[in-house]
Amino acid sequence: MPLALAATLLAQLAISGAAPAASADQQLPPVEASSSSNYIFYQPTLKAKGDSLHVTGTICRRANRSLLSPPRVQIDHLSGAGEVVETSYGFLPLLSSREDQRCGRFGGSLKSPPQPGDRIRICLARSKGSCPAP
Helix, strand or coil: CCHHHHHHHHHHCCCCCCCCCCCCCCCCCCEEECCCCCEEEEEEEEEEECCEEEEEEEEEECCCCCCCCCCEEEEEEECCCCCEEEEEEEECCCCCCCCCCCEEEEEEEECCCCCCCCEEEEEECCCCCCCCCC
16 A cells, blocks of 8 residues: 555544543543644543553644654643633654655653543643644
8 A cells, every 4th residue: 555545544543532541540531632733643542650640642734744853742631611721832753744654653741630621631732721622
C-alpha cells in the first residue's frame, strides 16, 4: 500500500479524544485533543501512575504540510468547572518534513490527582493560556 494512502486511511481513523481505560480503584478523567490546522492528535491515552497521571499519544503533520516541527505538547488538567488545575508539557521529538516520517509519539505527566468531573486536554504548546476546546 502506498505510504500516502496509508497516511490518509490513518487520518480517517483518527480519534480526536479517546476514552481512557479505567483502573479498578480509580476512575480516570476523559482526554480531549485539540488538533490544529497543520497537526492532528491520534489516540491519546491516560494511565494512572501512583498519584500522578501519564498522557501518551501520537501527533502527525497533516498531508501537504512542510512546517517546522512543534517543540512540545501542552497538557492541561481541567476541573469540572473548566478551570486549569495544572499545566504540564510533554516532549515531542522532531517531526521530519519527509512525507514518510511525519508522525511522532509524545508523553507527559500531571502531578495533581483527578477529581470527579475533571478532564485532560492536550494541544500544541501555547505561549499563553490553556488549550482551546476541541
